[in-house]
Amino acid sequence: MTVYLDYSATTPVLPEVADLVYKLMTEEYGNAGSRTHEYGVSAKRAVEIARAQVAALVNADKNEIIFTSGATESNNIAILGLREFAEKIGKKHIITSKIEHKAVLEPIAYLERLGFSVTYLNVTPEGKVDTEHLKASLRDDTILVSIMHVNNETGTIQPLNKVCQLLAGHEAYLHVDAAQSYGKFPFGLEDPRIDLISVSGHKLYAPKGIGALITRRRGFIKPPLSPIYFGGGQEKGLRPGTLATPLIAGLGLACELVSENKDKWIKHVSALKENFIIAINEFGAQINGSDTTPYILNFSIPGVNSEAAIVKLKGVIAISNGSACTSSSYTPSHVLVSMGYDTARIQSAIRVSFGGYTQDIPYDEITNKFRSLL
Structure with a gap:
């Protein structure tokens, strides 16, 4: 699933x-x-x-x-x-x-x-x-x-x-x-x-x-x-x-309900995010942005096109490469452009975002998919 x-x-x-x-x-x-x-x-x-x-x-x-x-x-x-x-x-x-x-x-x-x-x-x-x-x-x-x-x-x-x-x-x-x-x-x-x-x-x-x-x-x-x-x-x-x-x-x-659970969820997603970063460090991943909320991770893997990665990861994880409101336009992210990133880094950018009920992320499958793209 x-x-x-x-x-x-x-x-x-x-x-x-x-x-x-x-x-x-x-x-x-x-x-x-x-x-x-x-x-x-x-x-x-x-x-x-x-x-x-x-x-x-x-x-x-x-x-x-x-x-x-x-x-x-x-x-x-x-x-x-x-x-x-x-x-x-x-x-x-x-x-x-x-x-x-x-x-x-x-x-x-x-x-x-x-x-x-x-x-x-x-x-x-x-x-x-x-x-x-x-x-x-x-x-x-x-x-x-x-x-x-x-x-x-x-x-x-x-x-x-x-x-x-x-x-x-x-x-x-x-x-x-x-x-x-x-x-x-x-x-x-x-x-x-x-x-x-x-x-x-x-x-x-x-x-x-x-x-x-x-x-x-x-x-x-x-x-x-x-x-x-x-x-x-x-x-x-x-x-x-x-x-x-x-x-x-x-x-x-x-x-x-969110207010009642926020401290527990922040601790939970922080751990998920940390483990995800550890998993992608093998590929020299660049983290896009700093001082970020624990709910969102945006990263680029040099040499991996984000569209190709998203297709490759279908059936494993559901992710995106930017705002859902503009994803159909296929234009470079105005956010990453404004941050001064080069074209290659922007084209590699992937957004992963977690929730309070996210469980059992298949890190081995994810890393295998990335290896196949390099």
Whole structure:
């Protein structure tokens, strides 16, 4: 049986979560907006429990949680939702990094086409955002800084503490795409200087199609976001549409379970990652990125093409060579290009990602497959 090692692309739904989602789909299936009967009241209660469960992971208030379809939508609301306010006050400068997910880079590029000015921060060869470049790039008209927490390809943990320090005396809103870290590796996300956090359910053992945007207040003032589409007024008018109560409840429960297990899982995946590195050291493997989350390992083996390796390893392990969202494009990784790697290293790059329930990795089979490619 193929061992699944692509947890950065998506995770399995926890059994307890699946059971809850099923129950709310087949037994307690009311609309959370229906307040005239017990079915609706029950659904509303389930949503509010989930709101508190999601918020608890970063010490947010449950009223700061907006449910979305996933991190991509959350990123779009966080970025495009500031457009109206930015144009009104005449602050149209955005700072982001060259290694962000396309779900951040593309809405920012859209605003750039509409006349916004954008600074794309350099990154070090280790995959970290250059905070000196950030410091030098801040302007009076900077409205938004968008920096991810953990890179989805390399697993590099970004220096959020330093970013928050640099923004301590600045009014720019700070948005963090936490799709790869929320719940599993949340360290630093509790900083109150982070205004907006994007969450993806299917990266933390919840179903696909559900996520959240955390909209922290500054004092008593919420971020000045405007809706990017309309109809219904749900989620404080910011994200209209009937709430997907089963998925929302599933996300909430997943957040609670992940929080309870995170220390155990971090220890488990750290050991898996260490053993995997030992196995590939035989081939002179180059580790891409440093100071990485234990959940992600990105490496290159000189002389081994990643596409050929992935084909060779089919039936043994399920892995990838980059972001699942752009894997069909076969273009060089913009993350590794930004880190200054040469073409050969980029073409050899493979991403392995672990989960809390990953067991029995067939190291001997893996190394035999690599030997056959050299």
